[in-house]
Amino acid sequence: DVKVTQSSRYLVKRTGEKVFLECVQDMDHENMFWYRQDPGLGLRLIYFSYDVKMKEKGDIPEGYSVSREKKERFSLILESASTNQTSMYLCASSSGTASGNTIYFGEGSWLTVV
Amino acid sequence: AQSVTQLDSHVSVSEGTPVLLRCNYSSSYSPSLFWYVQHPNKGLQLLLKYTSAATLVKGINGFEAEFKKSETSFHLTKPSAHMSDAAEYFCSGGYQKVTFGTGTKLQVIP
Numbered sequence: 001d002v003k004v005t006q007s008s009r010y011l012v013k014r015t016g017e018k019v020f021l022e023c024v025q026d027m028d029h030e031n032m033f034w035y036r037q038d039p040g041l042g043l044r045l046i047y048f049s050y051d052v053k054m055k056e057k058g059d060i061p062e063g064y065s066v067s068r069e070k071k072e073r074f075s076l077i078l079e080s081a082s083t084n085q086t087s088m089y090l091c092a093s094s095s096g097t098a099s100g101n102t103i104y105f106g107e108g109s110w111l112t113v114v
Numbered sequence: 115a116q117s118v119t120q121l122d123s124h125v126s127v128s129e130g131t132p133v134l135l136r137c138n139y140s141s142s143y144s145p146s147l148f149w150y151v152q153h154p155n156k157g158l159q160l161l162l163k164y165t166s167a168a169t170l171v172k173g174i175n176g177f178e179a180e181f182k183k184s185e186t187s188f189h190l191t192k193p194s195a196h197m198s199d200a201a202e203y204f205c206s207g208g209y210q211k212v213t214f215g216t217g218t219k220l221q222v223i224p
Contacts, residue, residue: 104160
């Protein structure tokens, strides 16, 4: 079974803090993704990566950055957290280059910024 | 632009009755289409996927979906709802870029 592990399930951070959300996958997948999930808005893609050290902006990259130094690990960074970044963050991975490949999700990280 | 649209934000059914969750897609090409389920405080789990093979796709837990090109639809169905089906369901798909619908919350009434 593919396993996507998000190390922090629940975090509370203060406005202006730097926040790191870590994600590890164990299936040697090329592609990794960070989504944000908000009620009524579904999943919105923040950033994705199709190879080590490669990254691409998704639909809502503002206020976020990412790092992929190793194939299995994809980190989401909030340089200066703001209250409007309070949300559920989902990491995911998939193999290959075709959009027909299944995306596997972690269990999510609930971030509250106060 | 390629996108999927879930037509209902909430669906409520009685236990033992059929489930229908609706999804339409827009794409100039035959897309890959997926249904995922999310239980509370969990990530998304794949229910089923269509990738231009058979138009009727069977998934886990008794769910199935039919790809109808003429209607640009990929509705999710189940003959008989179970309490454990209560969750949020997401349709997703695309040709080169995968997008997700806004989700449908399924309530199952005992």
